[in-house]
Amino acid sequence: MRMLPPIDEMYDALLRRDDAYEGLFYFCVRTTGIFCRPTCSARKPKRKNVIFVPNVEEAFARGYRPCKVCRPLESAGQIPAWAAPLFELAESVNGKRIVDQDIRNAGIEPTRARRFFKQRYGMTFHAFCRAERLGKAMAGIQNGTSIEGAVLDGGYQSASGFREAFARLFGTPPAKSRELECLRTEILESPLGPMLAVAGDGGLCLLEFLDRRAIESQCAVLQRLFNAGVAPGEHRYLIQIQEELSEYFAGSRTEFDVPLDLRGTPFQLKVWKKLLKIPHGKTTSYARLAQQTGNPQARRAVGRANGQNRLAILVPCHRVVRSDGNLCGYGGGLWRKQWLIDHERQHC
Ligand SMILES: [Zn+2]
Incomplete structure (x- = not known):
């Protein structure tokens, strides 16, 4: 196991954004679930909320996600040169599904790419791209951005690309679902990664990690069981679960009060x-x-x-x-x- 410098020294280095410490440690922020490089320009966390780790693998293993500001995954030596085209590919495809041929065209053997993502992030390359994209686009819609704006922020080339991704999850495109009586959905942040929550007046009906492979089939089952549309938006139970989850992750809640709408055999x-x-x-x-x-x-x-x-x-x-x-x-x-x-x- 690699040794870390003394904690005082590391905390001081992150306050000063000292680039001499680049690659020596990363820091995780308990309150946001994000991990950063020592030189990150984002607001500095309180010392009691910081956990220092020697590498990105450990940050992932502890359930933290890479910061969008300092991009710790791209720091020198962390991504091997051969794998760099994969991240460029993920950025460039704009919501289109990446097939093996795309990976081959980038000069990489698909099985090698798969093994790399599985080992490094514990998820498939597709799941990684999907979670990132949809999360961004949904967050945009909830913050009042137009669908077109959310589409751009989420890296989708066109509104139809986003509608397709949404339809794969929920069956009903957003434009239509706004007019229906429907369930409401929101992306919640958690220290273990973003979660998708869906609620109706009967209670919460879905809470699942966004990168989970089965999430699309879960959503399809949900629509069939509830016979309703699903659209991003506010709901009192979504607000309630966000609060209760924060308390749970902070260690101050051991039971949940939000009503659950369980349906099944x-x-x-x-x-x-x-x-x-x-x-x-x-x-x-x-x-x-x-x-x-x-x-x-x-x-x-x-x-x-x-x-x-x-x-x-x-x-x-x-x-x-x-x-x-x-x-x-x-x-x-x-x-x-x-x-x-x-x-x-x-x-x-
Ligand atoms: Zn950062």
Whole structure:
């Protein structure tokens, strides 16, 4: 393991934006979930909110995201020269889906690109591009930017490119969905990355990490179950969940009060309600959960229902591990599951 300079020295270096420390450390900011280079020009965080790490891998492993101002991923030596065209490609495609041939045309073998993103960021190249783009565009719409403006900010070449991406998630293009009675959606920031939240008057119906591969199918299921349009916008439950999540991540909340609108098969509902009974800071096993549903043979079906949960963190499917204590799977990525379990054990 690489040694870090003394903390006083590092904090002093970041206050002075000392470029002699470039590459020696990165700092993560608890309050924003962002990590930076020592020379970042953004507002300086309070010392108690800073965590120092030796490299970007550790910042990612702790659930922090790269700063848009100082772009820590692009600092010297962090991105190997061969991979640089991948980031240029991600910037340049403007919402079009990147296919293997595009990666080959950039002079890179697609399997190598895939391995690189998986190892470095724990997600696919496509998921990385999709999360970044959609997050930017949705944030624009919520801040009152016109769709055209949001399209430009999000790196989409045209409004139709954005509408297609939105339609892939929600089926209804924004222009139309504004006129419908519909569910409201918003991107929430979290220390583990941006999350997509959807709410209706019955309660919160989706909370999921934006880079999750299954998010598109989750949204399709949601529309079918609720038979409603989804559009970016305000809703009292979205405001409430943002507040409660901040408290949860700060360690001051162990239970959520926001109403949940759970819909699914009777078996799914049974499993999800059992999940809701697992206390904060505790874990249980698939086998025990199967027993509680009255059918010890149903371990697999329980695992499946667990994976179909649409309310990450709130319906705590991350509290289910294998009988031997092995973490097993998690839709949002194992590193998030580990993070949530550790966090809850620390604050209960
Ligand atoms: Zn920064």
